[in-house]
Amino acid sequence: MSCLINPSSQGMLLSEAISSIDFELPCSKGTCGKCKVRVIDGKVSEISRDEKKFLSLDEIEKGYRLACFTRIYSPVVIETINKKINVLDEGRYKKFSFKPLIKEDKYAVAIDIGTTTIVINLLKGDSSHAVNSVGGVNEQRRFGLDIISRIDYSISYSHDIIHEVVITQINKMINSLCKESKVDNSDIKYAVVTGNTAMLYFFSNQNPKGIAFYPFSVNSLFGCFMGNNFGLNMAADGKIYIPPCISAHAGADLTCAILASSMLENDKTSLLVDMGTNGEIALYSKGIIRCCSTAAGPAFEGVGLNCGSTAVEGAICSVKYDKRSKTIKFKTINNNPPASICGSGIIDAISVFLSSGIIDTTGRLIKEGHDFVKNICEINGQPSFKFDNSPVYITQKDIRQIQLAKGAIAGGIDTMIFEAGLNAGDIDNFYICGGFGTFLNIKSSSNMGLIPCGIEEKVITLGNAALQGSSLIALSSKSIQECEKIVRMCKYTELADSPVFKEKYLKGMSF
Ligand code: FES
Structure with missing residues (x-):
């Protein structure tokens, strides 16, 4: 899509001028390199050394720039790339007494x-x-x-x-x-x-x-x-x-x-995890809901990873190791040609890397002694794994980012379980919600330690539970009191202050 951008002042950053159009600035700080646009016409600043680090020679020749680095001195015409993202609008309704806030015809x-x-x-x-x-x-x-x-x-x-x-x-x-x-x-x-x-x-x-x-x-x-x-x-x-x-x-x-x-409708011990940029975790046991929020960061949404993306067309969303043919197979969203990798694809890939010896439990990429030595190469000075017949790769640094995100979620879950004086095996129901969580491969998540081992069978996927909950409030006025009760029952732990979390987080970073 090409569009005309008019600066409101001479020399303003393109990232500021661009706020009038629907364009993503994942970090808006010049650190992620994801705000690529092609400048077709107009007067812009010279490309800087820092900006060049994010662009290939071919991209520079074609006129690609980063909005966070580029200053504009006249109206400019730029070309942006917009990809369709999958939005989760479904979820499960629990049984409820139908007493809406609105009259029948409203x-x-x-x-x-x-x-x-x-x-x-x-x-x-x-x-x-x-x-x-x-x-x-x-x-x-x-x-x-x-x-x-x-x-x-x-x-x-x-x-x-x-x-x-x-x-x-x-x-x-x-x-x-x-x-x-x-x-x-x-x-x-x-x-x-x-x-x-x-x-x-x-x-x-x-x-x-x-x-x-x-x-x-x-x-x-x-x-x-x-x-x-x-x-x-x-x-x-x-x-x-x-x-x-x-x-x-x-x-x-x-x-x-x-x-x-x-x-809350039975005496079972239940764990609920909304795996988003902020992982929100609630553990219900013996009348108390222990909860916390853990800053997983946007790595599971592909941000900060070299080839990472959200669940857009062409993103690798599932990866499998075929032991018989000794090959790694992948699927992309809408079967488009592979262009990036999204959260569910990354979780699968890490799980496959672990099972096939491509990485060890510390997350280190191993250069020999497995069936995929030919896929290991150096990209941008980093040991990397490159998928066959695709421009998509995962670097050592990407794996470290995933370890940090995984450590945050696994550490948060373990802290709640510890505070309740329980073991993972005591959990009767494990609710997973949110877009990323809904499309997760549970086996891969357990294999790489994102969710506790041994409770895969207890997983109940809720879909967009926040939307379903807000719909329930509109359809059942009694839900308002239930929300108030939920909040009264919650015991919130600020993980930044928790020594238990620090320990569990470090442990959770290993695979
Ligand atoms: S948005 Fe991250 S570098 Fe511009």
Whole structure:
């Protein structure tokens, strides 16, 4: 896609000028090298030595630049590459008593503002299921892929900008739902809006600074009704409900996921993990929900990895070792030619590398003594594994990034199990939710130690549990009390302060 960018001041960075278009800036700090654009026309700064490190000679010759490094001195025409991302809008409904917040002929919307995607369910007062739904990539990604980058942006510039982007996007999505379902916007009487605490701060236009810095103070943890204060495209007298967050780092999305899981409806010991950029973990045992949030970082979404990407077309999403033919086979999203590797592909690849001796348990790439010596090469000065017939490779540094992310999730899970005085074998139900978690190969995850060994059989995949939880609130008014009860039962552990976590995290980094 090519577009014209007009700088508002001479010499401004292209990454700042580009914020008016839908373009991803994964780090917006000049560290990831993923903001490639081709400059077709216009006056721009000379390419710097630092910028060159991210581009091949061929790319430089073709006019590729990085938006974070390039200053523009005139209107410029650039070409961007947009790939379609898979959005998870499905999940399981638990049994519930149908008593909606809305009258039979009126509507509500349940909105899940995820760090990566936004998904909306349209609900009607006479139906216990969503009548329609819509999902899309969260347009805030242009301010950074992870929460901290976006908070940094809001501190440097203003949180108003991010608030406007999120409201505009939600309004467009509500309009498309209404148009498709032939519903009048004014018939939408309720919106239930969930998300992690930072996303809800941006939605409600509050300064999220306290969420990013110790001691992590927050002005509000929500759990409240309000009027249509932010101009949502629904009834002017409509109401918005934001379910309660548990802490600065365990948001209303975790509350909603716990609600949707039905884990409190029996005496079983249940573990719930939402594996996102922030891994949110809840362990229910003997009347207490122990929970924490662990900064896995965006490596599972491919960010920071040389050939990493989110679940876009052409991303390697599954890798298998065929012992008989001694080959490594892979599949890509929509069977497009391989161009990158996404989280589920990386987990499979690491598991295959371990089983076939390509890496050892410390994560070191082994150069000899296995069937894939020909795939080991040096790329950018790093020992790397290159997939056959594909430009995709995994470097030693990429494996280290995955170890850090895996250590964070496994360490968080182990800390909760330790604090509850349990062993992994005591867990009766293991709920996995979120986009990345839903498409994970459970066997590979267990093989590489991302999830505890021996509980693979107990896995229940919930899909987009945060969205299902927020839909339940709209469809069953009793859910509001349940959310309040969930928050009261939660005992939150700040992992940054936990010596147990430090130990488990280090242990969790080995495969
Ligand atoms: S280098 Fe520009 S977004 Fe990361």
